[in-house]
Amino acid sequence: MAETNRSMKAAVFVEPGRIVLDERPIPEVGPGDALLRVTTTTICGTDVHILKGEYPVARGLVVGHEPVGVIAELGSGVKGYHIGQRVIAGAITPCGQCYSCLGGRQAQCGGKPMGGWRLGNTINGCQAEYVLIPDAMANLAPIPDELTDEQVLMCPDIMSTGFAGAERGGIKIGDTVAIFAQGPIGLCATVGARLCGATRIIGVDGVPERLAMSRMLGADVVINYKECDPVEAILEATDGQGVDVAIEALGTQETFENGLRVLRPGGTLSSLGVYSGKLTLPLDAFAAGLGDHRVITTLCPGGKERLRRLMNVLAGKRADLRPLVTHRFPLDRIEDAYELFANQRDGVLKVAITP
Amino acid sequence: MAETNRSMKAAVFVEPGRIVLDERPIPEVGPGDALLRVTTTTICGTDVHILKGEYPVARGLVVGHEPVGVIAELGSGVKGYHIGQRVIAGAITPCGQCYSCLGGRQAQCGGKPMGGWRLGNTINGCQAEYVLIPDAMANLAPIPDELTDEQVLMCPDIMSTGFAGAERGGIKIGDTVAIFAQGPIGLCATVGARLCGATRIIGVDGVPERLAMSRMLGADVVINYKECDPVEAILEATDGQGVDVAIEALGTQETFENGLRVLRPGGTLSSLGVYSGKLTLPLDAFAAGLGDHRVITTLCPGGKERLRRLMNVLAGKRADLRPLVTHRFPLDRIEDAYELFANQRDGVLKVAITP
Amino acid sequence: MAETNRSMKAAVFVEPGRIVLDERPIPEVGPGDALLRVTTTTICGTDVHILKGEYPVARGLVVGHEPVGVIAELGSGVKGYHIGQRVIAGAITPCGQCYSCLGGRQAQCGGKPMGGWRLGNTINGCQAEYVLIPDAMANLAPIPDELTDEQVLMCPDIMSTGFAGAERGGIKIGDTVAIFAQGPIGLCATVGARLCGATRIIGVDGVPERLAMSRMLGADVVINYKECDPVEAILEATDGQGVDVAIEALGTQETFENGLRVLRPGGTLSSLGVYSGKLTLPLDAFAAGLGDHRVITTLCPGGKERLRRLMNVLAGKRADLRPLVTHRFPLDRIEDAYELFANQRDGVLKVAITP
């Protein structure tokens, strides 16, 4: 890298309530690392939790975990890539070589809860001009030429997470599925449910624009929970049978509980939300523990194989997630982007940030 | 049932080379049975094997195993249905109560190979005005009002079989899949692969019309094996990596072998064809037994839950298989239909027979 | 059946607090039923809930759901069995022919929560001289000659339930497993965990005799929760890693919560208990929903294939559950048996009742 350019702009967590654009040194590249020049990134709901001080990270940390970029430098041990190559890395960057990773639990890398989530959490993230990707061999996924940055921008986190909600829920051909909340992750879960073969998909939210997007992306039926009791509506829509799989995509007692209340006996609640406060299982809906239910939580899967598959979905025209990008900002204006996104103003779903 | 109408027309296997329309008594209904008045049925490739004497059945048997009909009479033990109800039953009619069925192997009902295939095989079938469905409680699936007879005509056999090829192959989001032969079952496997989330589907056949249909129903790429070596073409199309899952839908050494030859290490060959003669595993493609391959054979799944799910796919507009019905005949002309279908004349895919 | 013997003794739920031995008519046999002359049965914890009025059943119901007996009469539609044959039936008696059963959810037969539990719940049970088994074809499992009544007495419920806790937990070779509560079901889960390949099994209870039994039946380590904090002890015993699978076998907030607290990220809590009151998920142990955890509840699997497999385990000398039978009573003294069992006096685990 050019010596004359050793500092970069980056969005830094200063203290609860303040993420600011600042100057930071460009990271040094270790043997297993890759340095990406970030070309596009975005803001996640989790970043807003960090901003608000609801999820603790170290002060001074560069935030952001959804990088699209170009390889600027490769560590000595990183083979099979070249400088200038367009790549993405996941929000979750597993090492691939620990007991958890080798056991197929890459998101829990190192055997610690959420251990695979490093970018913008335990190491500097990608809302910056450059980002260092650890264990680059396991994490750099080349972008097919035919896909633009914005097309793949959802792959690192929300597409991977939302799809995993459908996959880990065990959705199969012929299933009826209800998805609670149709924000970016819930919408991706809707797309994922459809790709898994669900033949009846019910999207629930309280924002008409999101329900419209839900229909556009694959829901057969949408329910505005502000206009009716979604549990009653779903049971009625299923002749009282309930759904095979419910996906929770918000992280509240209400959506979690409603997910259980609409399940048929033997059904699965696939939970994606981040919960706070208390979470209670409604025993009546849960058949007092005798309903053969499954409650499954999922953290965003990472690693380059996952990203390769997700980009295949896009390249194969099985899904188009570009409509989720509703706003665009240069990195210089990321503070404005946070303001918009944190307050969910102007119908925002996802923002694209371009350094 | 009216006493004045105790005989019916039926297509009967007389001897190799001869299936003829004849008069047969209308079946007596036992406690667990249902009598259907057949409204639509079709001819299967297996029926042609019976016609040619390649698959042995008893002389005098009424053939056919794909019934769409109306309930004409119910056994004393059959609850939850009513006379006049539109229903289908599967080619496979499991009892639901034997060790195999309770163990989830309904197609192998009774623990005998293909034990679940009774209609037109071990008991009289449905190319007739009436057909008796055994174990009716497990096998009668009501047709949703919005679906016509022709829409559900593929459910009893080829849709169930073709989809099962995709399902048992373990296809998941992001997979690349090759399907060898694009006859009716291969085409249904193509649709099924897409519903399971395959993001790259390669259809192989030698008939241009079938390849065109393959594209229409979901293949991304089609290969005419008469114009190039399909193994080379598929390896080239996958950068030498091979496919995650290959589906065999014909029943020949060549398609079976080609399926193995295009598999990536760790891949699955899902086999649907009925083989005759000899079947050899090519050891080079099979990594001499060390490639972590899986070869999985599948007989059409049956039972009303399966049929319910398949009809959900149609009602949910996830697939439309009506284009497979290329020709229509009244039952009176079924001998002509056999002649056409057995010789694959006039671009025939499936025929609809209406008594 | 002999006309001279049309009444029988049976344990009847009269009102909360009262299950009494009474005279009842011997059941009439319908086409799909079998009448068993009960030779041995037992009392379940659930029966105690019924006795106490904690689980509602109709007044006048004959209780009991764990029958070992001899076929006394067969319905006209029941084939493949003979009068005098020794058989068991499960606590859960699925029909095998409804959508749930055909979909592999036999315990939720009919699509209703716990729909497969009929004996001693929605129809008369087996703490009686005779019991009617519905859907006999799906439910009568012949007892191998070499097994005694007492050897197979645990098959209908607690062995099936406990083993299912291990199976549905996905235990595999090399797993570390903790089992909370070592009553009859927890002990069977311990045996099941061992049969599934768990290589480190930790049994938790507060009763020294049960802990001793736990060791005898397969636990490697036992923890008396009255003497130490079981969560701390398990984390210490696993070098802070936690267990792969925790099995809950009691039905309390404490055991459920402790099960979650000892799970490694990506681990599974397999829940067997019947809960009352409120059930809360501890978010810290649950990684706020991001730990890739699974919580799976299981009702006793039924049907003759399940019972056949369980008896294979006994006949193959893979497990010997006879030590669980600590007390024996004639049916005439069943009220005494309830008194002993409900109060867990005298180190009772299970009682054998012989009409």
Add this chain to the structure above:
Amino acid sequence: MAETNRSMKAAVFVEPGRIVLDERPIPEVGPGDALLRVTTTTICGTDVHILKGEYPVARGLVVGHEPVGVIAELGSGVKGYHIGQRVIAGAITPCGQCYSCLGGRQAQCGGKPMGGWRLGNTINGCQAEYVLIPDAMANLAPIPDELTDEQVLMCPDIMSTGFAGAERGGIKIGDTVAIFAQGPIGLCATVGARLCGATRIIGVDGVPERLAMSRMLGADVVINYKECDPVEAILEATDGQGVDVAIEALGTQETFENGLRVLRPGGTLSSLGVYSGKLTLPLDAFAAGLGDHRVITTLCPGGKERLRRLMNVLAGKRADLRPLVTHRFPLDRIEDAYELFANQRDGVLKVAITP
């Protein structure tokens, strides 16, 4: 490492028919490697294929892929280990970071058939005083103090392979399993089948000593194929039903075919052998492709998580494979060991080689 000791003794493949002990330079350690001082190793059937020229490797290659040793040197990028630590590595040494590894197909590392098998195949192996382990972070598994070298000597290959035959066969509680050939791998498959819950295990071989060992390690029934037709004998022993899972552990047409011939409809043939020549599927046993059969091949799973689990099995006293070590040689006499092992003289099962 001491500069004065830069060469070592190693068993080298010279040409077909000749593996000789020779002097070789001690390997240089790269950033991701570890150098092991080998304390114990063994000879595999595959090494004999190499010796005979039946499996091609480069002339001059150090052979052997089953290392037990002590860490002599660590690459700069290898963390969490220390010099002098007792470890094993697997026959298969996956990188953990390629698409195949991240997709759970570690044995096919790099996407090439058998790509994970590097030691003694594509890089120098461990029948030597020292061996270099690539991707050490993913492959070094510390040996628990309580286990001796000989106790863990089977973990790198035959225990992992044999167990995988049982695991990938999907064996579950109550299954009947037949295992064809009771050499070292077949014996490990027998142990693995028992650990997976098989309740009836039938071992087949032609050598009385191996059948005796089979019984000792877990078979319920043993069949000497020289004394009777094993297919007939197995069908008779299972009342004509056949087995749920057959494991092939030799690599011949006969064992492969017999495995299929004893399967019940819906059963699985789990194949471990290395085949040569031609392999034919017997269509009658295969139900012409309609039997819902599965044929699954498996290469030895590797990686430190796998090894950790296998050593758990030993430490937890679930299996004791020491009886498999029938002969011991110093490395200096490895040529004698090959002579004994290749000719299967003196009842040899496995030899321990100690440098």
